[in-house]
Amino acid sequence: MGDQRAKDGKNTASDARTKPDATMSGADAMSSHVVTSADVAHAAGVSRSTVSRCMAGDPRISEATRERVQSIAAELGYHVNKIASSMNRRKSDLIGLVTSGLSDPFRIEFLDCLIGEIQQSGYRPLVIDVSDPAQMGRSMLNLLQYQVAGVVVTSGSPSPEIGTHYLRRNVPVVLVNRAGRLEGADVINCDNVLGGQLAADYFLAAGKKRLAFLNVRGGTYSGNVRGESFVSRLAPHLASGQISFRTLVCDSADYDGGFAAGLKYLVERENAPDAVFCAKDHIALGLLDAARFELGLKVPDDVSVIGFDDIVAARQGAYQLTTVRQSPQSLARMTVDRLHRRIGGESLGDERLILPVDLVVRKTA
Amino acid sequence: MGDQRAKDGKNTASDARTKPDATMSGADAMSSHVVTSADVAHAAGVSRSTVSRCMAGDPRISEATRERVQSIAAELGYHVNKIASSMNRRKSDLIGLVTSGLSDPFRIEFLDCLIGEIQQSGYRPLVIDVSDPAQMGRSMLNLLQYQVAGVVVTSGSPSPEIGTHYLRRNVPVVLVNRAGRLEGADVINCDNVLGGQLAADYFLAAGKKRLAFLNVRGGTYSGNVRGESFVSRLAPHLASGQISFRTLVCDSADYDGGFAAGLKYLVERENAPDAVFCAKDHIALGLLDAARFELGLKVPDDVSVIGFDDIVAARQGAYQLTTVRQSPQSLARMTVDRLHRRIGGESLGDERLILPVDLVVRKTA
DNA sequence: TTGTATGCGTTATCAA
DNA sequence: TTGATAACGCATACAA
Numbered sequence: 001m002g003d004q005r006a007k008d009g010k011n012t013a014s015d016a017r018t019k020p021d022a023t024m025s026g027a028d029a030m031s032s033h034v035v036t037s038a039d040v041a042h043a044a045g046v047s048r049s050t051v052s053r054c055m056a057g058d059p060r061i062s063e064a065t066r067e068r069v070q071s072i073a074a075e076l077g078y079h080v081n082k083i084a085s086s087m088n089r090r091k092s093d094l095i096g097l098v099t100s101g102l103s104d105p106f107r108i109e110f111l112d113c114l115i116g117e118i119q120q121s122g123y124r125p126l127v128i129d130v131s132d133p134a135q136m137g138r139s140m141l142n143l144l145q146y147q148v149a150g151v152v153v154t155s156g157s158p159s160p161e162i163g164t165h166y167l168r169r170n171v172p173v174v175l176v177n178r179a180g181r182l183e184g185a186d187v188i189n190c191d192n193v194l195g196g197q198l199a200a201d202y203f204l205a206a207g208k209k210r211l212a213f214l215n216v217r218g219g220t221y222s223g224n225v226r227g228e229s230f231v232s233r234l235a236p237h238l239a240s241g242q243i244s245f246r247t248l249v250c251d252s253a254d255y256d257g258g259f260a261a262g263l264k265y266l267v268e269r270e271n272a273p274d275a276v277f278c279a280k281d282h283i284a285l286g287l288l289d290a291a292r293f294e295l296g297l298k299v300p301d302d303v304s305v306i307g308f309d310d311i312v313a314a315r316q317g318a319y320q321l322t323t324v325r326q327s328p329q330s331l332a333r334m335t336v337d338r339l340h341r342r343i344g345g346e347s348l349g350d351e352r353l354i355l356p357v358d359l360v361v362r363k364t365a
Numbered sequence: 366m367g368d369q370r371a372k373d374g375k376n377t378a379s380d381a382r383t384k385p386d387a388t389m390s391g392a393d394a395m396s397s398h399v400v401t402s403a404d405v406a407h408a409a410g411v412s413r414s415t416v417s418r419c420m421a422g423d424p425r426i427s428e429a430t431r432e433r434v435q436s437i438a439a440e441l442g443y444h445v446n447k448i449a450s451s452m453n454r455r456k457s458d459l460i461g462l463v464t465s466g467l468s469d470p471f472r473i474e475f476l477d478c479l480i481g482e483i484q485q486s487g488y489r490p491l492v493i494d495v496s497d498p499a500q501m502g503r504s505m506l507n508l509l510q511y512q513v514a515g516v517v518v519t520s521g522s523p524s525p526e527i528g529t530h531y532l533r534r535n536v537p538v539v540l541v542n543r544a545g546r547l548e549g550a551d552v553i554n555c556d557n558v559l560g561g562q563l564a565a566d567y568f569l570a571a572g573k574k575r576l577a578f579l580n581v582r583g584g585t586y587s588g589n590v591r592g593e594s595f596v597s598r599l600a601p602h603l604a605s606g607q608i609s610f611r612t613l614v615c616d617s618a619d620y621d622g623g624f625a626a627g628l629k630y631l632v633e634r635e636n637a638p639d640a641v642f643c644a645k646d647h648i649a650l651g652l653l654d655a656a657r658f659e660l661g662l663k664v665p666d667d668v669s670v671i672g673f674d675d676i677v678a679a680r681q682g683a684y685q686l687t688t689v690r691q692s693p694q695s696l697a698r699m700t701v702d703r704l705h706r707r708i709g710g711e712s713l714g715d716e717r718l719i720l721p722v723d724l725v726v727r728k729t730a
Numbered sequence: 731t732t733g734t735a736t737g738c739g740t741t742a743t744c745a746a
Numbered sequence: 747t748t749g750a751t752a753a754c755g756c757a758t759a760c761a762a
Contacts, residue, residue: 034455034534038739046748046749047748047749048739048740048750049742049749049750050747050749052739052740052741052742053741053747056741060748061747062747062748080510081452081738081739081740083452083512083739083740084740084741084754085739085740086448087448087449087740087741087754087756088739088741088742088753089741092448097492102467102473102474108467109467111467112467112468115467115492115494116494119494124492124493124511125491125492126459126489127489127491127492128484128489129480129481129484131481141444142444144444145444145445145446145447145448146448146489165442255682256681259681286682289681289682289683293683312620313620313678316654317620317624317654317658318654401754401755402756403755411733412732413733413755414733414757415731417755418732418757421757425732426732427731427732430732445756446754446756448754449757450757452739452740452756452757453737453758454756455738455739
């Protein structure tokens with residue numbers, strides 16, 4: 001089954017030898033041979049270059065040849081080998097997606113949108129899970145091995161050193177809802193500061209007295225900013241002693257963490273907070289369930305709760321969570337837009353982009 | 366900045382000309398030039414083949430050279446270009462993941478496990494979203510363009526024609542929780558039949574009289590099997606007129622669908638079912654919320670509910686859903702195991718694998 | 731154990 | 747508008 005394909009140019013003289021094969025256009029003629037552009041070229045009587053141009057939709061190819069070549073390609077079941085193509089262009093149409101597990105509800109919603117956007121722009125997402133932060137560097141470097149066209153980081157923070165690798169290779173990076181400030185990378189965050197203010201204002205307007213902010217132990221960048229902004233906004237009223245504030249901590253940044261925190265902090269009715277701003281919606285949902293079903297508290301009368309993100313579950317029946325909304329769609333669109341423009345050669349300075357948020361008032365506050 | 370690398374063999378004579386460059390081993394010497402195996406070869410004074418072998422861990426390379434070459438490679442910041450490598454081997458280490466959106470909770474849990482397993486086996490997941498079933502074929506073919514080592518289908522059903530393409534290319538496919546029976550592909554399902562039986566038995570033992578099965582309009586493969594098995598198990602009792610059964614339908618296979626169905630089917634206390642088996646957990650959760658919070662029904666006294674999958678939310682505070690559990694971990698492990706073995710050349714016949722399920726009794730039934 | 735030579739399938743450059 | 751040719755970076759058969 002040796003060399004069935006003629007290398008145009010190299011041995012045009014031998015074309016006659018190989019021609020017979022080219023006539024077996026019956027498509028799937030049993031051969032386990034994978035059809036290449038050379039096969040199509042033979043069958044169509046054109047050069048590989050022409051085939052390549054036809055497949056790529058090069059405008060300077062004539063209507064007639066394009067159609068002929070494309071139909072022959074279809075007939076033969078030819079598909080461009082993207083690996084070979086990437087090899088030649090020294091760049092693939094893969095976009096690296098750095099994440100860590102699929103447990104955070106908002107991140108899932110964001111990834112969902114992001115994957116859609118990436119696909120629509122003609123790229124493909126190559127997912128890489130970085131559960132161990134220590135592996136971040138290795139993973140980012142590994143992505144480079146695939147000649148990715150760009151990378152989106154939705155978890156962890158790449159070191160500056162990694163940044164320079166990417167800079168050197170001219171591969172754009174976008175950090176989403178991250179702390180980092182990476183040289184040559186865009187950093188997109190939702191307006192955590194405004195979010196914290198909105199929550200504070202709402203609680204104050206509702207006449208709440210014992211306010212609290214609930215976050216996971218150790219905190220996350222986004223959570224910390226939200227909490228700090230919340231407190232800052234409270235400052236004047238705290239100074240005048242009209243209200244009190246405390247920071248609550250849960251052991252895991254999820255429903256269970258919030259649930260446990262609820263049991264822990266909401267028991268003693270007297271001193272317990274009457275308003276809790278949670279760093280994330282799913283923490284808030286856990287807190288809510290603990291408050292309502294375990295402790296029999298009235299929400300929002302006994303305790304008022306505001307979350308952050310507006311995940312799908314927040315809108316659902318039992319919860320009706322009042323929360324600060326950020327839009328995964330906008331986030332995804334902006335992410336891909338920045339990537340796209342940088343890949344296209346636009347040289348944007350490192351930017352820190354802020355997406356708007358708003359307070360969605362439902363029934364928990 | 367032209368040709369800094371010598372092509373060994375082609376122009377060994379010109380090595381002298383290029384040698385100087387090789388001595389600039391100070392790693393990141395400003396150059397925007399991407400380091401290749403040839404650079405390492407020069408610096409180490411060996412051939413590219415040797416570098417290739419060292420990086421691949423070829424056992425017939427001497428300990429000494431391997432170490433030297435690897436340390437030089439590290440120093441220079443060399444990383445194998447996987448695209449070039451894949452081109453050569455005519456196979457990448459990418460595994461295609463065909464899915465459709467990240468909205469189904471169980472599928473998300475499964476994908477989470479799957480991505481982990483894939484990564485651990487040294488592969489990388491290339492995600493492809495097929496929301497429009499009509500695009501299934503195109504997408505699967507597109508995956509082939511990336512020379513994927515294998516594909517996992519978690520949504521939709523590829524046509525037999527696609528199957529032959531994969532067969533010809535010898536690229537293994539695994540269908541997970543799908544109806545299909547694809548030539549040369551493994552099909553892994555959880556034990557939907559047993560699941561239906563367990564639910565039926567439980568309701569019967571609890572003395573429920575007006576049983577129902579709730580599924581999305583049109584049904585899904587898994588859902589249908591679950592429902593059919595449920596009814597079959599009920600058959601004897603139906604025949605004797607001791608119980609009644611009906612099929613309920615919701616408009617979307619999610620929380621909202623279940624919620625709406627709850628409002629619709631559970632209002633009239635007299636004729637309403639007193640036991641509902643739901644095709645999926647999140648449908649059950651919606652139904653539960655409608656029953657308890659909108660209609661004020663007691664669960665499981667007024668109405669008893671069993672779901673399917675045992676998603677995380679099912680275990681959470683407000684729900685405590687009784688459900689048929691399938692393990693995303695096992696599913697993922699088996700999926701990757703099959704893929705791995707087929708990629709490794711083992712020729713397994715098309716198999717239909719069934720994973721065990723069990724009933725987790727919580728508080729809704 | 732290592733080196734030499736070649737080819738993988740494509741695209742970009744240059745020439746016609 | 748099209749064709750010939752030379753990379754792209756790596757891995758492997760074959761030679762030594």
